[in-house]
Amino acid sequence: MKFVVSSSVLLKQLSGINGVIANNPVIPILENFLIQLDQNLLTVTASDLQTVMITTLEVESSNTGAIAVPARLLLDTLRGLPDQPITFNVDSDTFGTEIITENGRYKLSGENPVDFPKVPQVTKSLSVQIAADVLGAAISNTIFAVSNDDLRPAMTGVYVQLSSEYTNFVATDGHRLIRYRRMDVTSDSTSTMIIPRKALNLLKSSLPSDDTTVTADFSQANAFFSFNNIKMICRLIDERFPDYENAIPQNNPNVLTINRGELLGSLKRISIYSNKTTHQIRLKLSSNDLVISAEDLDYSNEANERLMCDYEGDDMEIGFNAKFLIEMLNNVNSNMISLEMSAPNRAGLIVPADKKENEDILMLVMPVMLNSYA
Amino acid sequence: MRKIIHIDMDAFFASVEQRDNPALRGKPVAVGGSKERGVVAAASYEARKFGVYSAMSSMVAARKCPSLIFVKPRFETYKTVSRQIRAVFEEYTPLVEPLSLDEAYLDVTHNLKGINSATEIAREIKAKIKEQTQLTASAGVSYNKFLAKIASDYNKPDGLFVIKPSQGEAFIEQLPVHRFHGIGKVTAEKMTKMGILTGLDLKNQEESFLKEHFGKAGSYYYHIARGQDDRPVNPERIRKSVGSENTFFTDLESRAELQLKLEPIVEDVWKYCDRYQIYGRTVSLKVKYKDFQLISRSKTTLSPIFSKTDFERIAYELLDLILPVEKGVRLLGLSLSNLEDPNDLIGKQLTLPF
Numbered sequence: 001m002k003f004v005v006s007s008s009v010l011l012k013q014l015s016g017i018n019g020v021i022a023n024n025p026v027i028p029i030l031e032n033f034l035i036q037l038d039q040n041l042l043t044v045t046a047s048d049l050q051t052v053m054i055t056t057l058e059v060e061s062s063n064t065g066a067i068a069v070p071a072r073l074l075l076d077t078l079r080g081l082p083d084q085p086i087t088f089n090v091d092s093d094t095f096g097t098e099i100i101t102e103n104g105r106y107k108l109s110g111e112n113p114v115d116f117p118k119v120p121q122v123t124k125s126l127s128v129q130i131a132a133d134v135l136g137a138a139i140s141n142t143i144f145a146v147s148n149d150d151l152r153p154a155m156t157g158v159y160v161q162l163s164s165e166y167t168n169f170v171a172t173d174g175h176r177l178i179r180y181r182r183m184d185v186t187s188d189s190t191s192t193m194i195i196p197r198k199a200l201n202l203l204k205s206s207l208p209s210d211d212t213t214v215t216a217d218f219s220q221a222n223a224f225f226s227f228n229n230i231k232m233i234c235r236l237i238d239e240r241f242p243d244y245e246n247a248i249p250q251n252n253p254n255v256l257t258i259n260r261g262e263l264l265g266s267l268k269r270i271s272i273y274s275n276k277t278t279h280q281i282r283l284k285l286s287s288n289d290l291v292i293s294a295e296d297l298d299y300s301n302e303a304n305e306r307l308m309c310d311y312e313g314d315d316m317e318i319g320f321n322a323k324f325l326i327e328m329l330n331n332v333n334s335n336m337i338s339l340e341m342s343a344p345n346r347a348g349l350i351v352p353a354d355k356k357e358n359e360d361i362l363m364l365v366m367p368v369m370l371n372s373y374a
Numbered sequence: 375m376r377k378i379i380h381i382d383m384d385a386f387f388a389s390v391e392q393r394d395n396p397a398l399r400g401k402p403v404a405v406g407g408s409k410e411r412g413v414v415a416a417a418s419y420e421a422r423k424f425g426v427y428s429a430m431s432s433m434v435a436a437r438k439c440p441s442l443i444f445v446k447p448r449f450e451t452y453k454t455v456s457r458q459i460r461a462v463f464e465e466y467t468p469l470v471e472p473l474s475l476d477e478a479y480l481d482v483t484h485n486l487k488g489i490n491s492a493t494e495i496a497r498e499i500k501a502k503i504k505e506q507t508q509l510t511a512s513a514g515v516s517y518n519k520f521l522a523k524i525a526s527d528y529n530k531p532d533g534l535f536v537i538k539p540s541q542g543e544a545f546i547e548q549l550p551v552h553r554f555h556g557i558g559k560v561t562a563e564k565m566t567k568m569g570i571l572t573g574l575d576l577k578n579q580e581e582s583f584l585k586e587h588f589g590k591a592g593s594y595y596y597h598i599a600r601g602q603d604d605r606p607v608n609p610e611r612i613r614k615s616v617g618s619e620n621t622f623f624t625d626l627e628s629r630a631e632l633q634l635k636l637e638p639i640v641e642d643v644w645k646y647c648d649r650y651q652i653y654g655r656t657v658s659l660k661v662k663y664k665d666f667q668l669i670s671r672s673k674t675t676l677s678p679i680f681s682k683t684d685f686e687r688i689a690y691e692l693l694d695l696i697l698p699v700e701k702g703v704r705l706l707g708l709s710l711s712n713l714e715d716p717n718d719l720i721g722k723q724l725t726l727p728f
């Protein structure tokens with residue numbers, strides 16, 4: 001089997017799917033790219049058993065065949081080469097692969113392509129069309145709140161709720177929760193699924209930032225995404241997502257409305273003085289007055305700032321992890337935001353004041369318990 | 375014969391507030407939230423004259439006493455005072471069983487100072503508490519916990535009342551049943567209907583009769599009516615759960631009935647937890663069917679339940695698990711366990727309630 005391809009084109013395609021490959025895969029063949037040739041069409045597959053990414057590109061060839069080649073070795077070689085047409089020469093009996101370039105010849109020992117795990121196929125499924133930039137926004141607005149706790153697997157992915165009116169993308173780590181709703185993503189039938197974090201991260205980095213159509217197909221166990229010349233298949237998390245709707249407090253009479261940038265700036269400065277493990281800061285709220293403070297008792301450092309704001313409700317003091325607030329505020333695209341609260345031991349809601357078309361975002365964050373219980 | 379003292383601080387939270395803020399002295403004060411859903415955690419004696427009591431809703435309290443001053447609770451301060459009085463107790467005996475921040479039983483039969491008279495010890499403790507905290511306490515002295523507790527309540531505030539072994543039975547005989555510790559409002563009403571109004575009436579009942587009508591508690595009533603209470607003063611006592619249950623006159627069959635009857639039980643448990651700042655993570659529902667089959671369903675959350683809404687929601691979720699019922703339900707109970715010390719919660723990142 002023999003084909004000729006541009007070194008830079010191949011490098012670009014392989015880099016797009018390389019993230020799937022695990023450092024120490026369960027089965028050694030997963031350290032390889034599976035390369036399948038059908039005359040002019042070259043298909044490259046990378047897998048970690050949970051997630052599979054496939055890319056296709058055109059090459060010059062009149063052969064068919066397949067080979068598994070070590071991903072790291074191949075990528076490092078391509079990165080070091082000046083852009084040029086290169087020739088792959090594969091011995092189908094020994095799986096030896098030779099790369100012939102202007103600079104010289106490189107011999108890699110490949111593996112039997114038959115050993116590469118089978119890729120799941122789309123079976124009876126639900127299909128949704130999403131613009132790449134919308135899907136990208138849904139991922140970046142939620143993924144930072146996904147849990148790392150493998151003991152609660154349901155929370156290690158983004159929960160997707162499809163309906164005929166809108167689609168919810170929900171992420172939580174138990175301390176905070178994001179519900180990102182799109183009115184422009186709908187499905188004829190309602191369905192829910194949990195997509196694992198790794199797959200979404202890979203998707204996010206390979207999605208174009210335009211409105212290219214992404215086709216998402218969901219079967220019982222897998223999700224299939226395809227756009228341009230890339231396909232991704234991932235196993236869904238087969239767990240029950242927490243009943244999050246009930247955790248959203250309904251009555252939040254204490255409302256702080258404030259400029260997002262000013263609040264963010266203040267939080268960043270004050271958090272420098274907070275305890276390094278808890279990142280605890282204190283918001284002291286009274287009529288149209290907000291004082292943010294923090295202290296690190298271990299080093300007797302402390303700081304406080306008073307901010308202009310609009311506050312309606314009871315006087316209250318509430319503690320938060322500054323990192324959580326900063327991360328959440330960084331993900332809001334609104335000049336003004338409101339923080340709606342009920343009590344110092346119940347979740348606060350961050351809501352952007354200016355809403356974008358087709359988009360609705362709700363962020364919940366649980367407080368840190370302060371010593372003076374108000 | 376043992377020597378037991380029960381010490382109870384007088385209007386504790388409210389007295390601490392009056393001590394620390396002279397402007398509140400001599401005035402009706404309620405510690406607790408003044409808002410719509412707040413409850414009175416403690417009322418000063420001036421407020422009690424208007425009929426304001428702890429666990430009353432703040433709205434009702436404000437109506438009863440328009441000049442009532444609401445003060446936010448400062449639990450840190452109360453805890454500090456609680457530690458001070460605890461230290462006083464421990465000068466006399468290691469056998470101290472705290473019931474809450476402001477109340478404890480002491481077994482001074484063999485005390486560290488070798489004082490023979492428990493009354494003398496009670497007097498000294500009261501004086502030391504006054505000296506160190508500027509607060510008054512009431513003490514009850516007797517030969518068991520039940521009588522000591524009744525005695526401390528007899529002469530409040532700043533009281534000292536002794537029930538000697540020779541007086542015990544006579545004292546109980548004349549006591550109305552609703553003043554018995556361990557006989558609540560509902561039980562007292564039930565007893566009244568049966569014609570049991572005083573300790574003497576209670577003493578005249580057979581143990582089997584009391585057991586039949588009041589279950590396990592019947593046996594306790596039988597003995598306390600005779601001034602007998604062998605429960606030791608237990609310094610290790612740590613509260614493990616808070617619960618309430620109710621047995622119904624007629625078996626409950628429908629979803630609506632069950633939901634209706636669960637509501638006051640939810641109220642009961644939450645009111646208590648709220649008042650004593652008890653936070654737990656496990657809610658358990660207990661159900662006894664008409665054939666006496668007993669089942670329970672429970673749910674544990676990641677962080678303590680702080681709001682009544684969450685507590686209520688979980689309670690009804692648990693009820694849903696047994697619906698629809700196949701046979702009549704004669705008893706429903708609800709409890710909160712896996713309790714966390716509020717002190718351990720400071721600085722803790724709270725978790726969403728699911």
